[in-house]
Amino acid sequence: MVTMESDAQVALRAASAGAAVVREMYGASLTRYEKGGGDFATAADIAAEEAVLDVLRAARPDDAVTGEESGAGGAAGAARRWLVDPLCGTLNYAVGNMLVAVNVALRDAASSAGIVAAASADPFSGEVFWTDGAGAWVRGADGRDDRLIPSAGSRLVDLNLDPPFPHAPGFRAVELMAAPEFVAGFRPRVVSSTVAVAWVAAGRRAAYITDGGPGLRLDSVHFAAGIALCEAAGCVVTGIDGLPVDRGAGGLVVAADRETHGVLLGLVQRQR
Numbered sequence: 082m083v084t085m086e087s088d089a090q091v092a093l094r095a096a097s098a099g100a101a102v103v104r105e106m107y108g109a110s111l112t113r114y115e116k117g118g119g120d121f122a123t124a125a126d127i128a129a130e131e132a133v134l135d136v137l138r139a140a141r142p143d144d145a146v147t148g149e150e151s152g153a154g155g156a157a158g159a160a161r162r163w164l165v166d167p168l169c170g171t172l173n174y175a176v177g178n179m180l181v182a183v184n185v186a187l188r189d190a191a192s193s194a195g196i197v198a199a200a201s202a203d204p205f206s207g208e209v210f211w212t213d214g215a216g217a218w219v220r221g222a223d224g225r226d227d228r229l230i231p232s233a234g235s236r237l238v239d240l241n242l243d244p245p246f247p248h249a250p251g252f253r254a255v256e257l258m259a260a261p262e263f264v265a266g267f268r269p270r271v272v273s274s275t276v277a278v279a280w281v282a283a284g285r286r287a288a289y290i291t292d293g294g295p296g297l298r299l300d301s302v303h304f305a306a307g308i309a310l311c312e313a314a315g316c317v318v319t320g321i322d323g324l325p326v327d328r329g330a331g332g333l334v335v336a337a338d339r340e341t342h343g344v345l346l347g348l349v350q351r352q353r
Contacts, residue, residue: 086140088198089213092185093305095136096200096209099129099167099183103174103204110336111175119244122150123168123175125230130167133185137163139287144187149302160190166302170274179205182276186305195327199306210279210310217313229314231337232284237269238345239277241291248292248332251353252321257290260290262348278307281335282314288336288345292321304333311335317342 086094097181103125111123125331137146137321144154145162155162163185168174170181186199192214200211207222210229217229258269267287270277280286293304309328311318319325319333323346334349336342 085151087213088141088187089200089211091136091140092187092198092200093135093209093211094140095163096183096185096202096211096306098136099133099185100202100209101139102129102132103168103181103183105203107174109180109277113175114260121171121175123171125174126150126168126171127181130165133165133167133183136271137185138242147300147302152209155348160189160287161301164300164302164305166306167306168197169303170276172270173273179349180272180274180276181205182274182279184275184302184306186309188300189304196309199309201276201306201310203279205275210282212310212313214313216311217310219283229310231282231311231314231316232296233287233337233341235285235287236267237270237286238263238288238290239272239280239286240269241273241289241293242271243273248321248330251351252292252332254290255294257348257352259266260352261346262344266344275303275307278304278335279310281316281337282310284337287341288308289333290321290335290349291333291342297311308333308335319346321346321353323350 106125114122130148145159147153148165166184173180179332183202189197199215202209209220220226278289281289317336320329322330
């Protein structure tokens with residue numbers, strides 16, 4: 082009897098394939114492809130995306146795909162679309178910093194959940210954080226799955242300080258970091274990769290905050306996987322205005338629990 086591979090299993094396998102490429106190419110002299118505004122891709126970004134797409138095309142040939150490097154493929158109005166960020170943290174990677182992630186998420190317009198499966202792989206720890214839309218787990222290098230359990234105990238809050246800053250001067254993450262109320266209750270961290278969003282789901286960060294435009298959940302190759310993981314793990318996820326992330330002003334405030342989210346959202350809104 083042949084059992085069809087689930088969407089979550091496909092996401093996990095695709096992210097793992099991309100992570101293997103990122104790991105193999107680490108430390109090599111890589112060609113850079115300028116995108117403008119200080120952003121760039123490397124040969125590793127492109128090779129990792131191809132590895133992810135190879136898995137998705139073979140397993141789900143009828144689905145549409147949007148890759149950060151290759152753009153949109155498949156029918157424009159497809160109900161099912163995979164979102165692929167093959168190397169989140171390219172600048173980290175290019176200078177030998179191992180804080181990166183490979184993100185794969187499936188958006189299904191027929192589902193009220195929107196994102197129905199996702200995986201975020203850490204190429205260097207060997208961990209893959211994944212969700213089937215109902216629960217969330219981390220698969221270790223030994224192949225064992227452990228449920229993700231959020232916790233605010235660390236009091237560590239990751240802040241995205243990378244431009245653009247569409248809500249400035251009304252909101253600046255760097256000013257939040259210096260606010261006396263923030264300093265009294267939290268400790269800032271700057272990872273510059275969405276692997277930190279998965280860490281909120283895993284209890285390794287109390288929260289994650291970023292500025293940004295609207296629509297982060299439904300069509301962002303960068304954030305869709307991390308948001309899906311956090312929601313499935315039971316985190317509190319909103320935009321910087323407290324509304325659902327696919328509505329409202331945009332941005333992202335993800336916290337391990339409601340109390341932490343309320344405090345941080347209050348600080349954000351006070352600044353605005």
